[in-house]
Amino acid sequence: MGLKSFSRARAIHVMLVYTGGCNGCDIEIVNSILSPRFDAEQYNVFLTWNPREADVLVVTGPVTHLNRKPLEAIYEAIPNPKLVVAAGSCALMGGVYKNCYGDIPSEEIEGPVENIIPVDAKVPGCAVRPQDVLAGVVSLLPTLLDAD
C-alpha cells in the first residue's frame, strides 16, 4: 500500500446532497455521522459541506426537477477522484415517486440519481439504516484507494 492509498484510507470526507426525498434518509445519514452512537469519525469519515473538500458524495432523494442542476454543479465542483453513493430507494430507482403521473412521462422527477451522475455504490432501504450507510461508504474504499 503506497502513501496515497494509506492516506486516503485515513481521511475520507463525505458530503451530503439532498435532492427532495422525504427527510427520512437525510436525517438517518446525518445521525450516523453526527450522533455519538454511530460516530463515523471513528472510521475517519468526516462530514463536510464544501464540495472542494469532499471525496465521497452521498445523494438521497429522487432528484426533483429543480434539484438537478444544483446536483450537477456540486458534482462538478468536487475534485477527482470522487465517488458517489446513492442512498435510499428513491435515489436508487425513484422510489414511490417515480411513476408520479403513471404512463405520462414525468417532468417532476428526474431521478434516479444514475440518470444524472455516475453512481459507484448503492445503499438500499426506506429509510436507509445508519449501519448500511457506513457499510456503503466503506465498501467504496477499495475503489477510492486504487483511483488515480
Place this chain on the structure above:
Amino acid sequence: MDEKVPRSEIIETEIPLGTVHPAALEPYRVRLFVEDEIVQEAEITIGVNHRGVERIMEGLPVEKANALTEKICGICSNAHIWNSCRTAELGLGIEIPERAKFIRVIMGELERLHSHFLYLAHGCEVLSHETFSMRVFYMREIVMELLAMIGGNRVQYGCSVLGGVRPRCDLDEAKLLRLKNDMDALEEGLTGFVDRFMADSILLSRVTGIGVLPQNQAIELAVTGPTLRATGVARDLRTTMFEYDDFDFNVITQPDGDVKSNLVMRALESFESIKIIRQAIANIPEGKVVNRDWEMFDTDISESYIEVPRGTLYHSYALESGRVRHSIIRTPSMANIGAMQYACIGDQITDAQLCIVQCDPCFTCTDRAIEIIRR
C-alpha cells in the same frame, strides 16, 4: 414584549443560501436581503421538493394511499399515516378498538419526542454547539430504538391501518416494560440536558431575544403548533382529539416567541409526552388491536385534523369504490413559512438560519401543498 426593529428601506446586498447548506438539512432556498449584516427581509423559496404525492394518491386503493402518505415526511411519518387512516375511519364510521387507540397515542407521542429531540439537536448544531447537539442525538437514539422495536423500522413504521394498528405493532409485556424503563432513562437524560442548557449563560445570551415572533403577528400569520404556543397562545389540538380523552396533560406555553422560548417549549413538551406515554403504559386496556369488521362504501369528502409535532395536520379525501379521490393534505410547515420569514428580520446573518430553524421547518412535508384560491 419589545417591538421588532423597523425594516430599513436600504438594501445593501442579497445573500442567497441553499439549496444545499449545512444549517438547512433540507433543500430549500432562502434569500436574505441584508444591510450591514442585519437581515431586513427574508424570502424562502420552496417547491424544490415537489414530488406530487397527492397526485399519486389519486385513484389508489385507500390502504395503499395510507401507506403512501407515510412517505410524505420522514420525520412525522406516523402522524401522516395516522391522520390518513383517521380520515377514512371518520368517513366510513369505523370503530377503533381501545387498545389500538392507546398504541396510536404511544406512537404519536414517541414521534413527538423524536421530532422535538431532532429540533433541539438541530438547533444546537445551527448554534455551532457540537457537544450539545451530540448529547441530544444520543438521547434521541433511545427513542429511535423504541420506534424500531414497535414498528420494525427506524423511520417509516407503518403503524396505523384502517380500523386500528398493524398486529405487529401490538405491545406485549416485555415491550411495555422496556418502554417504561426507557422513559425513565429519557426523563433523566432530558432533565440533565435542560439543566445544563439553562445554566449556560453563553448559550442563553445567544438565543434570548433572537428571532422574536410577537403574538399578534403569529396569530395574523396563522402559525400553528409549538411555534404558536411559544408565543403564549395555548392552542393544542390534542385537547379536542377523542384519542386523548383518557389522558391528563398540560398545554405548555412560553411567553416570548424567541429562540429560547421555542427551545424551552420543545423540552417541556417532551416531558409532557413522557407523562402521556407513562399513563398509556399504566392504563393500556386488553383486547384486539384492529377492527376488521367494517364495510367499504362511497363517502363524501371527509376531513381530519390532528396535532402533530410541528402543528396542525389536515388530511381530506373522498372514497369512491374503495379508491381515494380529491386528496388534500395541509402540513404545519406551510403555515409556519410566514413566521420563518418574519422571525429572520432584524437579526444577524449568523442568526438567520437559527430563526428559520426555530419554527421547526419541514419543507419536504410542505412541498406538495396545493394553494386553494377562493373566487
Place this chain on the structure above:
Amino acid sequence: MLENTIINSVIAVIATVLVCFIISTFLPGIERKYIHARIQQRIGPKVVAPGIMAPIKFMFKENVEVSSPVPGLYKSLPIICFIVVLCIFLALTPEAYMIPALASLVAIVGFLKVEEICYVLMGALSKSVMSVNMPFPDQIKGAVHNNATRSFIEDISAKRSLRMITYGSFPLYLALFAPVTAARSVFLKDIVAFQQVNGPFLFTVAGGIAAIVFFIGYMIILNEYPFSIIKAKSDVIEGPYMEYAAKYRAVVVLTRGFFMFTLGAVFSVLFIGVPPTILSWGILVNVAVALIFVFMMGIFSAFSPVFTNRQLLPTILGATLLGILSIVLGLL
C-alpha cells in the same frame, strides 16, 4: 570560524523547524480526538487523520480550476500564509536574534497582520458554488427587492475579516506588548534575557493577566469556535477557504497546525523566556505550551456556540480592557 558558526546555526534552525513542524501536524488531531470527541462521549478519529493524513490525501487529488476572478493570487495566498507563519517561527529561534530587524515584536506583529489581510483577500476572491453560483431559478420569484446586488457568502466573510482586523485582533497585540513593558525593549533577545534573569514574566500580576488576554487573542486569530465568525458553519460554511482544493487545501490544513504551534512558541518566548531550539531541552517547554494551549482551546470551543457580532464586540472589548490593564500594570 565565522563560516562554521553560520552553517551550524542554519542547520540548527532547519532541524528546529522540521521537528516543530512535525509535532505541529499532530495538534489538530489531538484537539479533535482527545478533546472534542472525549467531551462528546465518542471514539473520534485517529490522531493522525485530521492533521497529517488529510493534507497528504489532498496532495494526491486532482487540481481543479478555481472559481475566482484572480485565480493566481487566490492560489498563492495559502502559500503566503505558510511563509508568514514560517517567518514568525524563524524570528523566534535564538539564531535569529542576531538579525534585530527580524527578531523583534514589531516584525511579529507585522507578520500577523499579513496573515489577517490574507483572510480578507481569500474571502473576497473566492466565488464558490454554494450561494450565488448555485444554478437555481430564484430570481424570477417576486422578491421585494429585485435590484439588490447579489453577494457570495464569502463576501460576508471578507467583510467580517476586515472587521476583525480593525478590532478583533486587538487583544492579541496588546498581550504581545505586555512583556515589552517589563523588559523595556521590543527585541526578543532582550525580552528573553530579561526573563532569564528575573524569572518568567508569566508569574507576575501583569503577566498573568496578559496571558489570559493572549489566550483569547490566540482563539480569535485561529478562528476557533466561539470566535469563528469568519467561517461560521451556520451561514458562510467555510468562509475564505471555500474554494481551495487539492494541494492548496493541504497547505491550508498544514498552515493551521503550524500556526497553532507557532503561537504557542510566541507565548513561551514572550512569557516564559524559552526560545524554540533543538539544541536545548527548552524545546520541551515549547511543545508543552503548544499542547496546553490546544487543550484549553479544545475545551473552550467544545462548550461554546459561535458568537455573532452581538457577543463578539463585548467579549473583545473586555479582553482589550484587560490587555490595557496588564500593560498599565507592567509600566507601573
